[in-house]
Amino acid sequence: MMKRDECFRVLARHITDEAVVATYSSAVDWVEINPRPLNYTSIGAMGLDSSHGLGLALGRPDKRVVVLQGDGSLLMNLGSLVTIAAVAPKNLVHLVAHNETYEANGGHPIPSPKVDFAGLARAAGYAAAYDFSDLGVFAQQAAHVLERDGPVFATLHVEPSKPLIYDYPSLYDPAKRKAFKAAWQG
């Protein structure tokens, strides 16, 4: 089992001009580790992160999009796996932090901790799907996961994190949306 923030520190070493879509606990960790205009954290409704990512990937096929989604969020939008697989954007990387809890909503468990997200993505038709439980293996494979033709999916099996501070006014700041748009269209 890994720690989410450690996974994201590994990821940050490989991120350049990609859009990174992140929400809730993943967004809190990611923006602390790698604050940048191309972070997209205004999702508006839980679960829509993967759909926002698909729209960005369609809109800029010349750039890559990385979605950092929680397991509870993906469960709210499982159909997006099928939609994304059908559209098949080569520039989309979909990572799900599987900590088995609704961490931002009190740490209650998701309905089943056994759900095989990578298996679901594979069955939906993603180009590739991975499971990572070991930080060393993830560090070794991260560049490949980010660079290969997508849509690529990976489950990051992580522990629930220490209590986080959710600064939603900052995550949802309209100025950050404006900055993202300028950077993404630039």
Next chain:
Amino acid sequence: MDTPATSAAMTAATAAAVTPGALHGMNIIAAIKASGIEYVLSVPDITTSAGLLAPITQDKELRLIRVCKEDECIGIATGLAYSGKRALTLIQHTGFLDSINAIRGVAVEYKQPICMMIGLLQHDPDLPPRASPRYGVRIVEPILDDMGVVHHLIGTDADVAKIEPAIETAYARSEPVAFLIGRSPI
């Protein structure tokens, strides 16, 4: 004699003749193309299935993205908008009702140009939607009003002229707009 429906959209080669009391899907398609729409995001709706969605599937200038659940459209359209691309969400009013939280968060609170074309299932086109005996239809306009979403009833070909300026305004002001399809297009 000119009518409102003889706009630039109506003069497109693919448009059908304007017929009193009728609604032609080809006229709607000409209007959405004239509005710069490139993507149509949809879950099938029986009101618009044959007369609108079916011809869209054959249209080389529009890219149809079939989604599993209507709220996905809201995220995808937003990602496209951030990328400078225009999209139309084509759904049934039941899907609109199911997507309220996404529309609330993304379209209204984040002020995104989400353009929705909503089929009113089993609506009597001779009645205003607010007078429908069907509860689900009757509540659509009051909900849009409470959310502050601009909406237009598209019941005949003469109403189609509302589409292009409304979409232009939605993108110019970065705000949502809804078109309520009150009659099955032919």
